[in-house]
Amino acid sequence: MSAEVAVRAALIEALRADSALMSGLNGLFDGRPGRASEPYAVVGDCLGNDWGAKDVDGRELTLAIQLYDVGERPERLGALLALIDLVVRDVGAGAEWRVISARLVRSRVARTGTRDGWQGVADYRLRVVRG
Numbered sequence: 746m747s748a749e750v751a752v753r754a755a756l757i758e759a760l761r762a763d764s765a766l767m768s769g770l771n772g773l774f775d776g777r778p779g780r781a782s783e784p785y786a787v788v789g790d791c792l793g794n795d796w797g798a799k800d801v802d803g804r805e806l807t808l809a810i811q812l813y814d815v816g817e818r819p820e821r822l823g824a825l826l827a828l829i830d831l832v833v834r835d836v837g838a839g840a841e842w843r844v845i846s847a848r849l850v851r852s853r854v855a856r857t858g859t860r861d862g863w864q865g866v867a868d869y870r871l872r873v874v875r876g
Contacts, residue, residue: 747803750791756788763827765828769828771783774786775788779789783862784825789811789875807850808871810829812826812865817861823865825865843876845873848869851868851870
């Protein structure tokens with residue numbers, strides 16, 4: 746299985762298993778849902794690049810996690826982003842791919858086009874090796 750698919754699936758499983766995170770969300774989705782009520786999270790695109798060495802099959806993955814919420818202020822998004830960060834930094838992936846490092850590349854919180862809507866996005870770089 747590709748690193749992008751395997752690690753993404755392991756991360757979704759780890760996020761869904763975190764009770765503190767899930768108690769603050771109405772759902773966590775693999776890709777943008779057709780219908781959902783805020784607050785919810787979406788595990789978005791996962792981009793991969795070669796990150797190997799002579800004897801190591803490795804990939805560098807960039808993965809986006811998006812949060813959607815409504816309210817006058819985005820405080821809840823900040824707390825949820827912090828919980829997501831803890832889970833991502835601790836994900837070990839599966840037997841086929843092992844996470845060597847997980848780092849936050851950038852995050853942002855901004856208003857959406859809807860009244861009182863907020864979006865938080867966290868982009869992570871994960872370096873993984875096969876085996």
